[in-house]
Amino acid sequence: MKLFSSVHDVNDINALAKEALELKRNPYSYQHLGKNKTIALIFLNPSLRTRMSTQKAAMNLGMNVMVLNMDKEGWALELQDGAVMNGATVEHIREAAAVMGEYADIIGVRSFPGLKDRELDYSEDIFNKFVKYCGVPVVSLESATRHPLQSLADLVTIEELKTKARPNVVLTWAPHVKALPQAVPNSFAEWMCKADVDFTIAQPEGYELSNGFTKGAHITHNQEEALKDADFIYVKNWSAYEPYGKVTVGHEDWMLTNEKLKITDNAKVMHCLPVRRNVELSDEILDGSNSVVVHEAGNRVWAAQAVLKRMLESL
Ligand code: CP
Numbered sequence: 387m388k389l390f391s392s393v394h395d396v397n398d399i400n401a402l403a404k405e406a407l408e409l410k411r412n413p414y415s416y417q418h419l420g421k422n423k424t425i426a427l428i429f430l431n432p433s434l435r436t437r438m439s440t441q442k443a444a445m446n447l448g449m450n451v452m453v454l455n456m457d458k459e460g461w462a463l464e465l466q467d468g469a470v471m472n473g474a475t476v477e478h479i480r481e482a483a484a485v486m487g488e489y490a491d492i493i494g495v496r497s498f499p500g501l502k503d504r505e506l507d508y509s510e511d512i513f514n515k516f517v518k519y520c521g522v523p524v525v526s527l528e529s530a531t532r533h534p535l536q537s538l539a540d541l542v543t544i545e546e547l548k549t550k551a552r553p554n555v556v557l558t559w560a561p562h563v564k565a566l567p568q569a570v571p572n573s574f575a576e577w578m579c580k581a582d583v584d585f586t587i588a589q590p591e592g593y594e595l596s597n598g599f600t601k602g603a604h605i606t607h608n609q610e611e612a613l614k615d616a617d618f619i620y621v622k623n624w625s626a627y628e629p630y631g632k633v634t635v636g637h638e639d640w641m642l643t644n645e646k647l648k649i650t651d652n653a654k655v656m657h658c659l660p661v662r663r664n665v666e667l668s669d670e671i672l673d674g675s676n677s678v679v680v681h682e683a684g685n686r687v688w689a690a691q692a693v694l695k696r697m698l699e700s701l
Contacts, residue, residue: 501631
């Protein structure tokens, strides 16, 4: 595997999830693969889980790890070709990415969308320029429109905890105080549409995701209808795709509570984290026995390790 940027880079998602669970049982059995190999993790935005889980995964595989908080510690990056760099930007991505490729065997990149210009965000300009100029395999640590390591960890969690062959999985919109990217729900949707699950998306009117990510999903504006018989509920806020990046006031009643959980099939509750307590998810849910959010975050290690293992095998 030379690129991990979406579900489309994986031939068989069930085999990859199975491999992640095998690595969970035997974390150190492939240490020889990473000997004398280096991964550089480049963050243009804050991160707790992605940074620590990918670092841990790489160390489990015997790799050396370098982390650069590009937004705080790196030179200000210029992305435009032909730019006259007489302003705030100091280094062009053509040189920056190419130099990183001299130091690392694999590069991980996290970038976020600006949520102002949909065409620009959905073109994945920053991520694709890293891929183009670094010259080594690249793993997405979340990009403007997708978070595939998160989605793989989510699939691993569902496979691990399911009690029926084909569970009902519901992605439900949740309230928030600011505009958030569509990367996590986009990505979760496109992975679930390929997984062995029955998949429903529930959101208020105006929060439809791009249909490029949701083909095969049942989509409803009725949260109660969606939650009925759910085995897994994936809670997440996102801003509107159309009009792009907008949030509307109201919809506070979309927050998941224990009362709503009663209409499910004793569903397990997932969230990618970080979560705003009592805005997106209630204390009673997060502290209750149905929440698997910490377990899910733990599985980020095994998802990342399965992907890095395949990349190391292809070097
Ligand atoms: N879920 C997730 O990606 O968390 P971080 O932003 O902390 O990495």
